[in-house]
């Protein structure tokens with residue numbers, strides 16, 4: 001099922017902060033091929049027919065039902081997207097995998113279980129396994145005969161996962177690794193057959209192991225009583241002198257962190273995509289309900305405050321979707337122009353675009369939280385009732401800001417990775433900051449203002465990048481290698497980075513679609529305008545915590561100059577987007 005090649009030029013990870021990009025160079029949903037769409041359609045039909053009717057029973061944890069549902073997905077080839085064809089998978093390209101994830105994510109519990117086996121449960125073996133391990137496990141994971149789980153977290157080690165206490169020692173006869181310890185919060189743990197378990201060899205060397213269900217001394221605890229994604233399985237695991245065959249060590253002793261973190265990189269991107277699927281579903285339900293519900297003699301969809309909610313939900317989904325498909329396009333271009341070993345190449349590419357993956361995760365989870373919250377509000381009291389769709393969606397959404405690296409950790413990673421790339425010379429942030437300093441010293445420029453349909457947005461985008469350089473430059477100069485200790489400043493910088501990526505991706509997509517006066521252009525404009533306000537505020541917060549006295553006064557004056565943007569009637573823009581939503585009762589920019 002390998003389908004596409006993407007012709008766009010390859011951008012380096014994080015380069016969006018400094019390198020200009022033309023609309024034609026970004027991948028958008030309009031570039032998705034018919035074959036790729038077909039994969040999404042198959043997934044959507046599968047969920048509608050096979051999964052949605054099971055939801056009431058899945059929510060009650062009916063014994064064996066989620067495992068059965070996953071196996072059905074395996075039977076029609078949906079679990080093998082990340083597995084090479086020679087091991088029985090469908091080896092989907094990044095665009096198809098994105099479309100598939102989005103369409104599978106209508107019911108969060110299934111999406112999480114699906115990602116647990118076919119994503120983070122599969123990647124360690126597909127990317128780091130030996131030939132024997134791949135032959136033994138991958139075909140059966142692809143078909144759903146074996147279901148997988150990824151086991152990193154422990155009761156005392158979540159974000160700080162390398163503080164794991166689970167140990168592995170070689171048995172005296174050298175045949176087995178003897179595991180002792182406990183894992184916590186393991187998705188699919190209640191029914192999985194294959195567990196990717198991280199443990200420290202001799203209590204020191206962090207390593208990865210493949211552990212099979214039924215291993216003596218390995219027991220599965222009771223299901224956790226969760227706030228949301230109740231249909232998914234989440235359990236603790238216990239290892240008491242559990243012998244794991246020596247050949248089940250994954251990758252190398254002491255290199256388990258490479259397996260763990262590369263897998264999470266992939267998981268983060270996918271999680272963002274899954275959140276986009278959930279956000280679209282929330283918008284669809286909210287739109288439909290708002291048209292049907294009557295108050296004060298008219299449909300509530302006619303009220304300005306309801307339109308504002310629907311419009312803003314669609315605008316934020318549009319920004320998220322624009323970032324996601326742009327990222328998918330860059331990844332796919334890099335994978336397809338790389339070496340023959342696509343799985344290895346995928347790992348390198350995920351590392352290259354780790355910044356964009358973290359952005360996708362944070363933006364996706366926060367967009368979904370916004371959409372389910374506003375969606376629930378549109379349902380009023382019925383939003384608070386479990387018989388209506390928003391209550392479950394609201395509960396299910398919350399976990400996304402916590403797993404696959406909390407949003408706090410991902411915000412810090414974004415800046416950490418940018419700085420690392422800048423220091424290594426892979427990203428020319430330092431020359432760009434120096435150039436900006438020179439520009440600011442020289443005073444206001446009298447360049448010809450740009451013209452055209454998006455002239456003001458174009459100017460704002462360029463200025464937003466400079467605002468980042470101004471605030472980040474000041475923070476790096478002051479705190480140098482201690483910047484990471486100033487987390488609130490790092491988070492403010494990270495928020496600017498995310499908004500810059502979102503503004504640019506949204507704007508370029510609208511420009512590429514040549515839709516200057518369409519609701520899509522309205523969405524791009526509205527998002528960009530509000531994002532500029534946020535960027536200015538975040539930069540002010542960061543600068544005020546970085547500088548003082550005359551230096552601060554000068555920097556704030558520079559910030560005001562850079563962040564200046566002409567007023568826009570965002571109420572009118574949001575209304576037009578809302579009307580586009582209401583006209584179809586769904587997210588209006590699908591496939592465009």
Ligand SMILES: Cc1cc2nc3c(=O)[nH]c(=O)nc-3n(C[C@H](O)[C@H](O)[C@H](O)COP(=O)(O)OP(=O)(O)OC[C@H]3O[C@@H](n4cnc5c(N)ncnc54)[C@H](O)[C@@H]3O)c2cc1C
Nearest residue numbers: 150151152153157158159185186187234402403404406408
């Ligand atoms: C439903 C569910 C399913 C899960 N599935 C899996 C799974 O399949 N496999 C798996 O291995 N794990 C899984 N997890 C675990 C999940 O990845 C962790 O819960 C998560 O990484 C956070 O770890 P923690 O819960 O220990 O919180 P902590 O790490 O204790 O964090 C608590 C708070 O402190 C903040 N914090 C922590 N460190 C820092 C820091 N350095 N700077 C600033 N703030 C910080 C966090 O952002 C958070 O707000 C799952 C969890 C849940 C709830």
